[in-house]
Amino acid sequence: MSDxxxxxxxxxxxxxxxxxxxxxxxxxxxxxxxxxxxHQAVGPHRHRSITGPGFTQILPRAFFRExxxxxxxxxVGELREHRKGFRExxxxxxxxxxxxxxxxxxxxxxEAAVTKALEVYQAEAQTMVGRGRNIxxxxxxxxxxxxxxxxxxxxxxxxxxxxxWKRWREERGE
Numbered sequence: 001m002s003d004x005x006x007x008x009x010x011x012x013x014x015x016x017x018x019x020x021x022x023x024x025x026x027x028x029x030x031x032x033x034x035x036x037x038x039h040q041a042v043g044p045h046r047h048r049s050i051t052g053p054g055f056t057q058i059l060p061r062a063f064f065r066e067x068x069x070x071x072x073x074x075x076v077g078e079l080r081e082h083r084k085g086f087r088e089x090x091x092x093x094x095x096x097x098x099x100x101x102x103x104x105x106x107x108x109x110x111e112a113a114v115t116k117a118l119e120v121y122q123a124e125a126q127t128m129v130g131r132g133r134n135i136x137x138x139x140x141x142x143x144x145x146x147x148x149x150x151x152x153x154x155x156x157x158x159x160x161x162x163x164x165w166k167r168w169r170e171e172r173g174e
Contacts, residue, residue, distance in 0.1 A: 063154040089128045096121040
């Protein structure tokens with residue numbers, strides 16, 4: 001057999017760094033597009049917790065959803081100014097709860113230490129509630145009469161079961 005007739009070995013494709021970089025770039029771009037699309041798919045009701053769990057009853061999210069975007073941004077922005085202070089209060093409250101746990105864990109059991117830890121915890125919790133009350137009071141002063149009625153309805157709704165809310169609205173003729 002001559003050299004011209006010998007079968008050639010199949011070429012093996014080598015991956016170059018350029019191909020690997022292009023594929024990695026494509027993967028990153030697809031991840032970014034997916035993040036943007038999923039963020040947009042959430043819709044306009046993507047508000048986070050405003051300042052903490054104490055506000056969920058008297059500042060329901062549904063109230064903010066019913067406002068126009070500019071007014072909502074204005075009011076939520078005002079509440080966000082207090083977020084750092086509440087974060088610190090919640091941090092202190094968690095520490096006071098850990099102090100209660102430490103007093104409970106102590107051997108021998110010291111009832112006076114537990115009572116003292118509970119009193120300190122209660123004082124910290126009352127500070128947090130008092131601050132929230134003042135913020136809510138100032139917030140309500142900024143609302144228009146229609147907004148006050150709207151938030152009152154949302155507070156009622158938040159504090160009632162669905163069945164009771166429906167009955168309450170029927171009694172009011174809504």
